[in-house]
Amino acid sequence: MIKKITTLYFSATGTTEKIVTGIAEQIAENYGGKISINNIDFTLPEARQKTYSFDKDSLVIAGIPVYAGRVPNVLLKFLNTISGNEASAVAVVLYGNRDYDDALIEFKDILESNGFKVSAGGAFIGEHSFSTTLGAGRPDEHDMTAAAEFASKIYDKTKTPDKNHAVVVKGNKPYREYYRPKDQNGNPVSILKVTPKTNCDCIDCKLCAEVCPMGSIDSEDVSKIIGICIKCCACIKRCPVGAKYFDDENYLRHKHELEVEFGDKRREPEYFV
Numbered sequence: 001m002i003k004k005i006t007t008l009y010f011s012a013t014g015t016t017e018k019i020v021t022g023i024a025e026q027i028a029e030n031y032g033g034k035i036s037i038n039n040i041d042f043t044l045p046e047a048r049q050k051t052y053s054f055d056k057d058s059l060v061i062a063g064i065p066v067y068a069g070r071v072p073n074v075l076l077k078f079l080n081t082i083s084g085n086e087a088s089a090v091a092v093v094l095y096g097n098r099d100y101d102d103a104l105i106e107f108k109d110i111l112e113s114n115g116f117k118v119s120a121g122g123a124f125i126g127e128h129s130f131s132t133t134l135g136a137g138r139p140d141e142h143d144m145t146a147a148a149e150f151a152s153k154i155y156d157k158t159k160t161p162d163k164n165h166a167v168v169v170k171g172n173k174p175y176r177e178y179y180r181p182k183d184q185n186g187n188p189v190s191i192l193k194v195t196p197k198t199n200c201d202c203i204d205c206k207l208c209a210e211v212c213p214m215g216s217i218d219s220e221d222v223s224k225i226i227g228i229c230i231k232c233c234a235c236i237k238r239c240p241v242g243a244k245y246f247d248d249e250n251y252l253r254h255k256h257e258l259e260v261e262f263g264d265k266r267r268e269p270e271y272f273v
């Protein structure tokens with residue numbers, strides 16, 4: 001029997017957090033409010049310096065964003081420090097309306113390799129990190145309704161703990177290669193080293209440095225990048241004056257192609273219980 005619920009998530013712009021906490025709250029409500037929820041947000045670097053361990057009385061709703069169709073490789077080291085100890089887990093991935101490719105099956109495998117019993121998995125849609133039009137406003141009311149339906153199915157499964165907990169999710173093994181942008185001639189290009197710029201509208205509020213999940217923006221001079229940039233765009237989307245931007249040609253071409261190719265079709269949540 002589940003005695004406690006924990007959310008565990010990386011959410012630079014709040015979309016993964018919204019889905020994961022929504023699922024947890026609905027499960028707790030189905031239990032009549034008798035189970036408390038503990039939220040663990042490992043978005044910022046200091047949270048990933050801690051160690052986390054669970055037990056078999058726990059239900060962990062774990063969520064990450066999809067990067068290039070996979071689990072973000074910058075999170076792999078941290079994820080592999082978490083100890084499941086036979087806790088039940090739900091694997092949740094959130095993507096920007098293109099595709100989640102093999103991220104869900106990869107995340108499920110990571111959780112299971114670290115001692116979790118993954119009983120459910122879901123892929124949800126949020127506004128793409130690169131864009132304000134691709135998946136704009138998502139997760140929306142329809143997505144949250146799907147999350148609540150998913151939560152109710154998870155709750156039903158927790159009420160029959162003797163049943164086989166295992167779940168099959170969509171994905172390939174071996175995992176597909178990371179999705180890569182292409183140049184104007186169709187050749188794959190890398191935007192890994194591309195970093196945001198800062199224009200003269202900057203008011204030096206330091207918010208961008210505070211929200212950077214890699215701690216890569218220099219708080220003394222926010223125009224300087226002192227570490228890796230994962231293109232989560234938290235600094236851009238949360239800047240109060242719009243002072244952060246990208247100007248790399250390949251990045252902008254990739255952003256435009258994503259918006260054109262995937263902007264007209266609404267992808268819907270998928271879940272597996």
